[in-house]
Amino acid sequence: MRFWRLAVPPLLLLALWQVVDGPAALAALRGVDPLLWLAALALLNVQILASALRWRLTAGFLGQSLGRGQAVAEYYLATLGNMVLPGGVLGDAGRAVRAQSGVGLAVAAQAVMIERLAGQVALFALLLPALALLPGIAAGPVLALGVLLGAGAVLVVAGPGWARRFGAQMRRAWLSPGALPRQLALSAVILAANIGAFALCSAAVGAPLGALALVLVPLALLAMLIPLSVGGWGLREGAAGLLWPLAGATSEAGIAASIAFGLAALASGLPGLLVPLLRR
Template sequence: MTIRGRGLSPVLRWGLTLLLLVTVLWLVDPAAVGGQLQNVHGPWLLAALVITPFQVVISAWRWQFTVRRLGGQLPLGYAIGEYYLGTLVNQLVPGGVVGDAGRALRHRQRMKTTTLAVHGVMIERLSGQLVLFLLAAVLAAAWLPLPKPPMPGLFLLPGVLIVILLTWSLFQAPPLANWWAGFQADVRRALLSRSALPLQLASSLAVIVSYLAAFWCLAMGLGLSVAVDAPGLLLALCTVLLMAMVIPLTVSGWGIRESAAAVLWPLAGMDAEQGVALAVSYGVLVLVSALPGVFFLFSGGRQTPGRTAYQCPD
């Protein structure tokens, strides 16, 4: 599940993306970033690209597993095709959730059950992001310099509490309260139950490890010494970049990811240009790896999921 920025139109999102990228390039040395990217070693770039199909297959299996836990059916071949297509849409359409919404919509049309289709995608995405935040917390605590008490951001606590209270009161409205109760039950069934949680955690961890492995391969290809000298630090920084990409204010995380790299790398004692070059190369890698989605867009031979025995109030 992704944070949704409904207030921004696609034009504003594209504008914000370009503004952030231009600002980052203005703050760093564009020639240094370009030189870093031009000297990337092809074999390492190919290694990073080879990892990406495994990400899609594992993610599609996680989606299939989630749907089955909810009582539905989702053939793995169909799930892989839909995941490729959804990833491609997320790369091209502002917001970062349109591809996931499309997966849910097409699944709903075939299954005739809105609740299962929507909850299946939401819980599958929630599984991945929960593991990402947990792993990021562990790596950050182990490798990143954390501020000492008193925390500089402590003044933000009242604002955070207000947001939590407002959100809680919003969910007390009868329509949302009813949906929230049903969603919680599905989360317990497909994610938090004793039989589901280990597989959800293992599959999500495998996906995130593959993301980090791709980052490491790109860092090696760019000749970044941190990939050899302090791989733990590199992976901790990259988990923060992955979390930055979750914020759906720009197109596929462009601008936000590079801005985060430009800030984080100097804080870790490295050149900002290296972090920006790594962030840009990762963005290009994700876009290229999603291109097979074009085949599934025009292919009419994707396997159709079977009917479901899941009874849900639509």
């Protein structure tokens, strides 16, 4: 069952508490600057709104009509679902199912997948050059990421029929006339909002990252993609605890910053609770 993942976050956080100075991490979290945390929360809401618009844009190029209000409401609900349900993608699956009217589940699912994939592509596009800020460890990650991206491109171009069909839909969504500039603009806003929110949370616990936020935050966010947790909890904190010392901060500060970011992300999805109530 997927719900065994519910046990992963508390177990990982408990392990981190034992490995690092747990009370110091808790003290940093208690001392969070509320204004900086609220600014991070605002940025995460900007990210949700821009993501909803990117989904609507992507769906439109695939022949699926989504109203702006529908896209925003569904994205808030999906964000909350991704944060509290095991696997981190059940919220997205739900919005694909609910939005399938008129086009079918296949197209609706492709629109959701391509929209989310755009976010990962943007993250890698920033991370690859940003790793140059860490020259001592850059070569290995750059090579690994390059191999993964190359393998994905080969699969889309020369893989099985389903992969080629998905690749064709990606080209429609991203390379149709007028698509690419809007896709790039929205992806840039979303990525900047995510990184900015995490950096603000880190500053809020007394650990400003400076320019290294461009590499440390994406690496911490990538840990959330591992489907072994709920909302990335535990995995993200572990990554931050390992990475933050590269910026001269403590592991405890990294864990506190990650928890503050996780709480802000959870709070940003709470308006999704209103969606079912309003629809009734």
